[in-house]
Amino acid sequence: MTGVETRSVARDSLFLLADIRVEHNAEVHRTRVRNLSDGGMMGEGQLRVQRGHRVIVELRNVGAVNGTVAWVQDNRFGVAFDEEIDSQKARRPLQANEAEDTVLASPSWAHRAPPPPQRKNLRKI
Template sequence: MESHEHTSVDEEVAALSRSADRDSLFMQARLQLAGATDTVLVRVRNLSAGGMLAEVQGRIRGLEQGGAVEVDLRNIGPVPGRIVWIGDGKFGVAFDRPVDPQAVRRQVVRKMEVPPHISALNRGPFYRPR
């Protein structure tokens, strides 16, 4: 007969996050704890649709397992989640909704301001008609 061990929701989410496709990267994000007004800059080391592994220097006051957080990810914006584990300057966040890790990796390209004398080159042929 199979024994069924009771697992918490946090343990299940952590197991899913570990098995999900993860992107290894090195980027920064802003983390805000529930009820806090200020944000903390963290380094994102791994990112998947369901969560992330973050690293921080020092300690974040109020950071605790099960605590609600909001992570501001590049190209996506604020994503709510909760802390699923903490250890040795690193911690795991399970997102409340899936995100697109590839969108976070994309570079934002802005239309460059081009001087008028150069943009005139794009209006017509580059050769002089005879």
């Protein structure tokens, strides 16, 4: 590594816990959040996901955020959020007086993973 940051979006290194649910699955998984930016996150845990899976991430002080698994490596994975969030809110201590509703910024198409293929377009080999 050269020590030069090549990413276009700043990320916060932190240690948070988040609840993640894969769409169409009722099971909730507690996952460690290692990096968080306005457009996505890196999670670590025993959650078995594949690239393209749609997920719902419950972040402290932010709420439920929809996203797509962008990459998987061992027990770590990246999630590209559908809409940008205020990632600094997740760093703050939990506030009892803050409203539950979350104001999301405009959609971030730069961080969006491609949609999973549709079943009708697949063929058996």
